[in-house]
Amino acid sequence: MARRLPRKDAVIIGLGWTGSILAHELTQAGLDVVAIERGPWRDTASDFPISYAQDELRYRLQHQLFLQPAQTSVTFRNNAGQTALPARNWGAFMLGNGVGGGGLHWNAETFRFLPSDFVLRSHLTQRYGDKFLPEDMTIQDWGVTFADLEPHYDEFEYLCGTSGTAGNVNGQILEGGNPFEGPRSRPYPTPAQKQGYGHTLFAEAAKQLGYKPYPQPSGNLSQSYTNPLGVTLGQCTFCGFCEWFGCANNSKATPQTTILPVLLRKPNFEARTESEVTRINLDRSGKWATGVTYVTSSGEELEQPADLVLLCAFQLFNVQLLLLSGIGTPYDPQTGNGQIGRNFTHQTMSSAVAFFDKDKYNFNPFIASGAIGMCIDEFNGDNFDHSQLGFVGGGYIGQVRTNGRPLESMAVPSGTPAWGLKWKHALRDNYLSSMTLGGACHASFQSYRDVYLDLDPTYKDRFGRPLMRLTIDLHDNELKMSAFLTDKYAEILKQMGAKEVIKQPRKGPYDITDYQTSHLCGGAIMGESPDNSAINRYLQSWDVPNLFVQGATAFPQNAGYNPTGTVGALAFWSAKAIVLQYLKNPGPLVHA
Amino acid sequence: MHRINRRQLLPSSALALLMVSPAARATIIKGGLPWRPGSADPPTVVTPGGWHYFTSQEAATVEAFVDRLIPPDPQTPGGKDCGCAVFIDRQLAGPYGRAESMYMMGPFQPGTKQQGPQSPLTPAQQYRKALAALDAACRSKYGGKGFADLSDQQKDEVIEGLEHDAFKLDGFDGQSFFHTILTDTRNGFLADPIYGGNKDMAAWKMIGFPGTHYDYRDWIDRHNQTVTLPTVSIYSHPSWSQQ
Amino acid sequence: MRSLAPLSGVLFASLVVSAGGAVADGIDKQDFKQIERGRYLTIIGDCAACHTLPGSGHDLAGGRAIETPFGVILAPNITPDPTTGIGAWSDEEFINAMTAGTGRNGAHLYPAMPYTYYTKITRGDALAIRAYLNTVPAVQNPVEPNQLPFPLNIRAAMKVWNELYFTPGTFVPNPNKSAEWNRGAYLAEGLGHCGLCHTPKTLLGGDKTAERLRGYALQGWFAADITSDPRRGIGGWSVDDIAKYLKTGHSQASIATGLMAETIGQSTSNMNDADLRAIATYLKDQPGRDGTAADPVPPEQSAMKMGARIYADECSGCHVSDGKGSAGLFPPLAKSALVQQIDPTSLMHVVLRGARSVATDAAPTAAAMPQFAWLLKDDEVAAVLTYIRNSWGNAAPAVSADEVGKARRALAERNE
Numbered sequence A: 001m002a003r004r005l006p007r008k009d010a011v012i013i014g015l016g017w018t019g020s021i022l023a024h025e026l027t028q029a030g031l032d033v034v035a036i037e038r039g040p041w042r043d044t045a046s047d048f049p050i051s052y053a054q055d056e057l058r059y060r061l062q063h064q065l066f067l068q069p070a071q072t073s074v075t076f077r078n079n080a081g082q083t084a085l086p087a088r089n090w091g092a093f094m095l096g097n098g099v100g101g102g103g104l105h106w107n108a109e110t111f112r113f114l115p116s117d118f119v120l121r122s123h124l125t126q127r128y129g130d131k132f133l134p135e136d137m138t139i140q141d142w143g144v145t146f147a148d149l150e151p152h153y154d155e156f157e158y159l160c161g162t163s164g165t166a167g168n169v170n171g172q173i174l175e176g177g178n179p180f181e182g183p184r185s186r187p188y189p190t191p192a193q194k195q196g197y198g199h200t201l202f203a204e205a206a207k208q209l210g211y212k213p214y215p216q217p218s219g220n221l222s223q224s225y226t227n228p229l230g231v232t233l234g235q236c237t238f239c240g241f242c243e244w245f246g247c248a249n250n251s252k253a254t255p256q257t258t259i260l261p262v263l264l265r266k267p268n269f270e271a272r273t274e275s276e277v278t279r280i281n282l283d284r285s286g287k288w289a290t291g292v293t294y295v296t297s298s299g300e301e302l303e304q305p306a307d308l309v310l311l312c313a314f315q316l317f318n319v320q321l322l323l324l325s326g327i328g329t330p331y332d333p334q335t336g337n338g339q340i341g342r343n344f345t346h347q348t349m350s351s352a353v354a355f356f357d358k359d360k361y362n363f364n365p366f367i368a369s370g371a372i373g374m375c376i377d378e379f380n381g382d383n384f385d386h387s388q389l390g391f392v393g394g395g396y397i398g399q400v401r402t403n404g405r406p407l408e409s410m411a412v413p414s415g416t417p418a419w420g421l422k423w424k425h426a427l428r429d430n431y432l433s434s435m436t437l438g439g440a441c442h443a444s445f446q447s448y449r450d451v452y453l454d455l456d457p458t459y460k461d462r463f464g465r466p467l468m469r470l471t472i473d474l475h476d477n478e479l480k481m482s483a484f485l486t487d488k489y490a491e492i493l494k495q496m497g498a499k500e501v502i503k504q505p506r507k508g509p510y511d512i513t514d515y516q517t518s519h520l521c522g523g524a525i526m527g528e529s530p531d532n533s534a535i536n537r538y539l540q541s542w543d544v545p546n547l548f549v550q551g552a553t554a555f556p557q558n559a560g561y562n563p564t565g566t567v568g569a570l571a572f573w574s575a576k577a578i579v580l581q582y583l584k585n586p587g588p589l590v591h592a
Numbered sequence B: 001m002h003r004i005n006r007r008q009l010l011p012s013s014a015l016a017l018l019m020v021s022p023a024a025r026a027t028i029i030k031g032g033l034p035w036r037p038g039s040a041d042p043p044t045v046v047t048p049g050g051w052h053y054f055t056s057q058e059a060a061t062v063e064a065f066v067d068r069l070i071p072p073d074p075q076t077p078g079g080k081d082c083g084c085a086v087f088i089d090r091q092l093a094g095p096y097g098r099a100e101s102m103y104m105m106g107p108f109q110p111g112t113k114q115q116g117p118q119s120p121l122t123p124a125q126q127y128r129k130a131l132a133a134l135d136a137a138c139r140s141k142y143g144g145k146g147f148a149d150l151s152d153q154q155k156d157e158v159i160e161g162l163e164h165d166a167f168k169l170d171g172f173d174g175q176s177f178f179h180t181i182l183t184d185t186r187n188g189f190l191a192d193p194i195y196g197g198n199k200d201m202a203a204w205k206m207i208g209f210p211g212t213h214y215d216y217r218d219w220i221d222r223h224n225q226t227v228t229l230p231t232v233s234i235y236s237h238p239s240w241s242q243q
Numbered sequence C: 001m002r003s004l005a006p007l008s009g010v011l012f013a014s015l016v017v018s019a020g021g022a023v024a025d026g027i028d029k030q031d032f033k034q035i036e037r038g039r040y041l042t043i044i045g046d047c048a049a050c051h052t053l054p055g056s057g058h059d060l061a062g063g064r065a066i067e068t069p070f071g072v073i074l075a076p077n078i079t080p081d082p083t084t085g086i087g088a089w090s091d092e093e094f095i096n097a098m099t100a101g102t103g104r105n106g107a108h109l110y111p112a113m114p115y116t117y118y119t120k121i122t123r124g125d126a127l128a129i130r131a132y133l134n135t136v137p138a139v140q141n142p143v144e145p146n147q148l149p150f151p152l153n154i155r156a157a158m159k160v161w162n163e164l165y166f167t168p169g170t171f172v173p174n175p176n177k178s179a180e181w182n183r184g185a186y187l188a189e190g191l192g193h194c195g196l197c198h199t200p201k202t203l204l205g206g207d208k209t210a211e212r213l214r215g216y217a218l219q220g221w222f223a224a225d226i227t228s229d230p231r232r233g234i235g236g237w238s239v240d241d242i243a244k245y246l247k248t249g250h251s252q253a254s255i256a257t258g259l260m261a262e263t264i265g266q267s268t269s270n271m272n273d274a275d276l277r278a279i280a281t282y283l284k285d286q287p288g289r290d291g292t293a294a295d296p297v298p299p300e301q302s303a304m305k306m307g308a309r310i311y312a313d314e315c316s317g318c319h320v321s322d323g324k325g326s327a328g329l330f331p332p333l334a335k336s337a338l339v340q341q342i343d344p345t346s347l348m349h350v351v352l353r354g355a356r357s358v359a360t361d362a363a364p365t366a367a368a369m370p371q372f373a374w375l376l377k378d379d380e381v382a383a384v385l386t387y388i389r390n391s392w393g394n395a396a397p398a399v400s401a402d403e404v405g406k407a408r409r410a411l412a413e414r415n416e
Helices: A017-028 A056-061 A115-128 A146-160 A197-208 A315-324 A421-430 A476-496 A564-582 B014-019 B056-069 B084-093 B123-141 B152-163 B174-190 B199-207 C005-017 C032-045 C047-051 C091-099 C123-133 C155-165 C179-189 C239-248 C258-266 C273-283 C302-319 C345-353 C378-389 C401-413
Strands: A008-013 A033-036 A074-077 A269-272 A275-282 A289-296 A301-311 A348-355 A374-376 A395-399 A441-443 A452-460 A466-471 A500-504 A547-549 C065-068 C071-074 C216-218 C221-223
Touching: A008 A017, A008 A289, A017 A033, A017 A301, A017 A564, A033 A301, A056 B174, A074 A452, A115 A146, A146 A564, A197 A374, A197 A395, A197 A476, A275 A301, A275 A315, A301 A315, A315 A452, A315 A466, A348 A476, A395 A476, A421 B199, A441 A476, A476 A500, B056 B084, B056 B123, B056 B152, B056 B174, B084 B123, B084 B174, B123 B152, B123 B174, B152 B174, B174 B199, C032 C047, C032 C123, C047 C258, C091 C123, C179 C273, C221 C258, C221 C345, C239 C258, C239 C273, C258 C345, C302 C378, C345 C378, C345 C401, C378 C401
Parallel strands: A008 A033, A008 A301, A033 A269, A074 A466, A301 A547
Antiparallel strands: A275 A289, A289 A301, A348 A441, A348 A500, A374 A395, A395 A441, A452 A466, C065 C071, C216 C221
16 A cells, blocks of 8 residues: 655656656746656766766667666567567667656757648648548647747747757748748747858758758757756767767756756755656546656655646656556557557658768768757658658758767778678778768658557566557658658768768668667647547646646657657646646636 | 764755665655765776686687677787777676666567567577587587687688578577677777777777767867877876876 | 743743843844844854754754864754753843853853854844844754863863953954945954854964965865955955855856855855945955965976866866856866965865855856766876966966875765
8 A cells, every 4th residue: 555645736757858847837836846757866967977978888879878678668569460579678769767858868959840740631631632641641730839839949949048040030031040940939049059061061062952951950059058047058069979978068958957956946846766656546536636656766655646747757658657547548549449549650760871082071970969960941841842752741851960979980881891801991991981870861750540559468567567569660651751851861962972872761660679769759649629639739638637748749740850849849838828727727728 | 183084974965864865765856956975977997807707718719709800900909909809798797798777577489670689598698608509510510620719711701601691500590699799899899998898999099089078169160170189088098198 | 843832931931030121131022123133144144054954954953063173063952942942041141152152151162153253243233143043943952062072072171262262352343444344344254254264273273363364174175265365365356256156156256166155055145235245345355465376387297288188188078178167157267266275175175076066046057066086096186186276377386196195085084
């Protein structure tokens, strides 16, 4: 029997980006808030200082800042005809853990989605007709618009100090920025980062081909910055140990460097770490949350009652907790009924490796940041005419190389053996002059009837709870799109002067061992009606009004950009609704 | 001056008191950012000498293997002298070898390639089994000689055979073992020398990676120029004591 | 926690006993202005720093261990509890404790209680403090303060010490100085007791008055020179800088850490701007060394060369290659007074054990310096410290590997 603790106004599950944003907004409003985090406390000087943060084996290959699969994992199959098996080690994605969550060691690529992304089904149907979309594609409109979220994108960017060049301010297109971006109310808080040689050459080649390259918006700051909370960040030093790693000099926007110093000083906030929430508790009606049950690392089970529950864990675990707590109806792919688990998506990634004359080109790839790079948006979203192409969606194409870490930079020309002297010499001769590393085409991933999440029938975590089961494969739409984008990228590489280009478009079947970003989305999507979504436009559960589900779980499909900017904007948008509307009158904010 | 044993004194910060609370290991953090003087979790630097996991026979086999995967040349040592076998040995003797971070709950069943490795054996167990099978297969084919005793050309034949699934091992997937040892050898070659390989940062010097420098602000604008910084690693900075 | 009933009983009793005397004593229990003034004065005096055991939830109830050069003393309970606190003390006894260094029944206090400084306060201020202390929750917490070893535990011995080192008496303003200067002097030399940490001490633990405020090593740190020395003191700081530092923990020149971080966090950041400027004005007028130093250690020297390379690899990522740091985040090392203290104890502490800078409402970031003890050997710490102490216009004595080794062992023993 769990020991019951004194009541709190709000309990937050997970202290990553959304947990930190929500905790700050709610404590500002005077609520007594506790955040319960599965992993450990993490901070710069004690966990990733300059004397040992730069350890590729420890932090990239053995992903020591991430959740370890031994603590909990997921199972995977391509389709319902297979038996799902556990991911015994991470591959296709890596799951965060600890205070800061994925926000601690992310690239800090800070994009906004396009206005059309939020009304995707309406937009595409209107432009191409309702027969254009495949029958099993289940994309939807979000229930919020870009205009709704614009002030909150701004809030998140100014919280982080995001470095970028605006392309569209209040409708005015500005040189050097992304001309396709939705109108923003003001420029970025700090200027774009300086670019390396390879990134600069890519932009020049892209311009020559008629594109309009823009600097990738970066949460690795171009200059020191103090945010509206009074927290100061430093200037990025291009160390090349960014994503997967903690930042040793406070120059990457993370919960630690933007919110936690202020949040932890508040007398009405408390964080409990190394404590895993196992269940959201409901009252007898099943329509109201009474708090959570969690387990400490010594195995003690505790109950934390609260009036308001914020589910701020990573996407997969949000869905898992909803299912394990009996909230909403689990999705059934046969009938199409049930909202929890459907519209699960990832990101369609592809790249090309290019080799240049080593006597003429030295890219110094190790001088980089996690969000450095030059991108083009001509082939993102619906920015281009799809009518003859046979697919929908797109992505940004960019030279966004983040590092020259040796184990991730072993590209060798085609025909090179995998071992022996020829391999060794090819490595030696191409390290500085090759353009490698995945992620050059960062594209959308639409949702499908047969791509979903549910509870595994066989495999369990250490508490005996079923693991999340991923049923996911790549559809023709994404494969065609990926081939198209990769071809475009390869053209630019050739224009740059590459002597050899090896295209690496995304190929099926979906492979759980091949890293494709950790941008897992959906599973408890937002929408305009409980008939086709799990949460309403304010991220409030349709089923349990005092439960709000944050994060990329809300995305009905994934767009051609990194998701965190949109996750942050939705968190601020949801927080505002909670503070200004919900707290005054707790109950459903939307009557569908 | 009276020397105080600080342990006799009560903690001088409320936060420290809360963090060392014996009640439960769940740490409760409030009132400000926690701080413990001297707090850090630095890597354990591998000390050379001896084998922590491999038997001397296994070590000989692995040393021979890594030296063919990455042979020596006049400028850069090969896998053996770079310490790749030491690297693998120390990894297998540690948490990686014991699969401590992996999900190792059953049931175990083979799956598709896309579902990833599903072996119930830890990496350490896999090596032990595979190396024994490799030696047995070599003795069988090469008149009683284990892998380490073959000529370079014969070793290369064996490795190619494993790579293309033509050289079979009894009771172990030879092609899978090839991929495992190739990955581990490369890791040893190019990882930080604290792990036992990449001796004297030889591999980094070969490719032109200057190592663990953190501040490139003076270099970001110097496009297409060779970086002239001395090569440094996490624990080894020979440039510090050069005059 | 005991209820307040017995407390009010005691107060009532003393009211009855000295019917009109309560007001005549100078404490009017309904004079909220006096109580608030008293509260503010206890912030300046930072009573909580010694008398509150952190994490206990019981303000000013004593029990905290205070390190002295002679041993450990436990700070007494100064809540109004009549048996274990000072509730039964008369106002005169209280004033004597603060200004004459005597406790109840005339027993000598140890100068861990800085009566040598508090002696300067006016009677009115002392009564205001008493008035405030009368209002804090009474806590029953018996504390035996005297934990010193024999023969130091004989309080009568303090009589001789006081002859040497104690000049009792209220502050006398200097008619040749401004009102602001005098206010600053009153605070710094009195309740602020800056010299308790910042003035070097004799072997017997008394102030070396000829070297006032030139710095003192205690508890693993070196409380810096805060005279007008332009190189090692605050001579190069403006009054604004000093006031800002005391208020926020930050100035252009420095970011507070270690023991001063506690002082700023608890005490000075809660003082009003006028008082902070007064203290700054006073300190800037305090004589010190004139700022000349021996020539800096030349860059060709082998420790400097090693230090330069260590700096480039391990330090410049935050403190920048020009030593200027990053405003509000990483303190500048170039032209830094802290870096150029003759005694490098604080520098060795920060490099070996790391340190978290202070968080205040105005400046909450509280970046931390990581520890380098695991990576840098004694000669390497010595080299990089010698380098920063003698680069970018800095000049200070080189640091030796021996010094670093001693500091490393001492810090380990302190468990800090």
